[in-house]
Amino acid sequence: MFQANVVTGEVCGSVVDLSLPGVVPFELERKYRSLSKHNGLLGWNWTSPFDQGLHLARPGLVYRDQWGQETPLAPAANSNDGLVASAGNLRLSRAAGELVLHAPPLTLHYPLPKPGASSFLRPQKIVDGYGNALLFTLNEAGLPERLVDTMGRHLRILYDNTARIAEIRRRSSTSSAEQLLLRYGYDRFGDLRTMSDAAGSYHFEYADHLVVRWTYPSGLSGYATYDQHGRCTRLRHDGGRRYRQLDYDDRRRTTRVRCWIQRTGC
Numbered sequence: 001m002f003q004a005n006v007v008t009g010e011v012c013g014s015v016v017d018l019s020l021p022g023v024v025p026f027e028l029e030r031k032y033r034s035l036s037k038h039n040g041l042l043g044w045n046w047t048s049p050f051d052q053g054l055h056l057a058r059p060g061l062v063y064r065d066q067w068g069q070e071t072p073l074a075p076a077a078n079s080n081d082g083l084v085a086s087a088g089n090l091r092l093s094r095a096a097g098e099l100v101l102h103a104p105p106l107t108l109h110y111p112l113p114k115p116g117a118s119s120f121l122r123p124q125k126i127v128d129g130y131g132n133a134l135l136f137t138l139n140e141a142g143l144p145e146r147l148v149d150t151m152g153r154h155l156r157i158l159y160d161n162t163a164r165i166a167e168i169r170r171r172s173s174t175s176s177a178e179q180l181l182l183r184y185g186y187d188r189f190g191d192l193r194t195m196s197d198a199a200g201s202y203h204f205e206y207a208d209h210l211v212v213r214w215t216y217p218s219g220l221s222g223y224a225t226y227d228q229h230g231r232c233t234r235l236r237h238d239g240g241r242r243y244r245q246l247d248y249d250d251r252r253r254t255t256r257v258r259c260w261i262q263r264t265g266c
Helices: none
Strands: 002-004 011-020 026-033 053-055 061-064 070-075 083-087 090-095 098-103 106-111 125-127 133-138 144-148 154-159 165-171 178-186 192-197 200-207 210-215 221-226 232-237 242-249 254-261
Touching: 002 221, 002 232, 011 178, 061 083, 061 090, 070 090
Parallel strands: none
Antiparallel strands: 002 011, 011 026, 053 061, 061 070, 070 083, 083 090, 090 098, 098 106, 106 125, 125 133, 133 144, 144 154, 154 165, 165 178, 178 192, 192 200, 200 210, 210 221, 221 232, 232 242, 242 254
């Protein structure tokens, strides 16, 4: 699940919790980056497509994509054509009472900011070049609470009292009954501690928001240790199945990596 970046020492990992194939597919990929310092809807240092959106920072705007990558948008010099800001192939315009971000091959539609509301806007619609769309219903806090995909499937997103995702449910196509798909649990520090689905539960432990242990539904665990700079120094798994040690030489700007996989080599 987790790997260490040998250049930065950052622990990274990703897992797909939910996949909805369709004309415009939706994939709930949960990504972890130990050095991101991102406090999102799935806890510290985790990002997902539900975290993508527009941050109304000053003096400009910042677009965060579904992978957590942030891109500053430069304000337009001339807004006569509705253009608000741009960066590379990203173009943000104002039209028909909403903000529209052209991010080929998709277009993302955002509600206009309300006075006193959050400075972070999440999309209410994601459209491809043929008009097929993922539709999001946002609650009063601007958080997605419902999703309808291009196949007509309905998801409901529920939150705990700290505005973190607690459950994701799917509505039956033949009745009002709902099926629980995913459940998330957090500790008092805002770290993701458990993720449960039909296959079982994953458990996570942290130190200062840095993941130090993760346990799979099978019961096997992985472990990470860090230096005083938050860089990973060791990754290992139960039973010696996998082991990696990283030694940093800051003066020479090099990293020495030693690893074993089932005692057969790196």
